[in-house]
Amino acid sequence: QVQLVESGGGLVQPGGSLRLSCAASESMSSIYDMGWDRLAPGKQRELVAVISSGGRTDYATSVKGRFTISRDNAKKTVSLQMNSLKPDDTAVYYCTAVTNRGTKYWGQGTQVTVSS
DSSP: OOEEEEEEOOOOOOOOEEEEEEEEESGGGEEEEEEEEEEEESSEEEEEEEETTTTTEEOOOTTTTTTEEEETTTTTTEEEEEOOOOGGGGEEEEEEEETTTSSSSOOOOOOEEEHH
């Protein structure tokens, strides 16, 4: 079982930046995709960004050009750099990992609030 621990959430003003990080408990060799989902009040869970074991990335349309996902296999971490944040980005952000067995895991989540 993969355990994921997020850090880096908080309160930021519109237009500001935050960096989320996630540490995995297992070797990255057993993990294919890593990414971030988010859940905002009254909305469905949304895939924000994903990065494959080979480094291919994909983003939700709403965050393209503003968010950047990266992965460090040696450190067993994945990060999400969020720039030009908007109030609509306010949500709980969850780190995700899909193993080579096809099982998806989520972290406990970290709150991101964008407000003036």
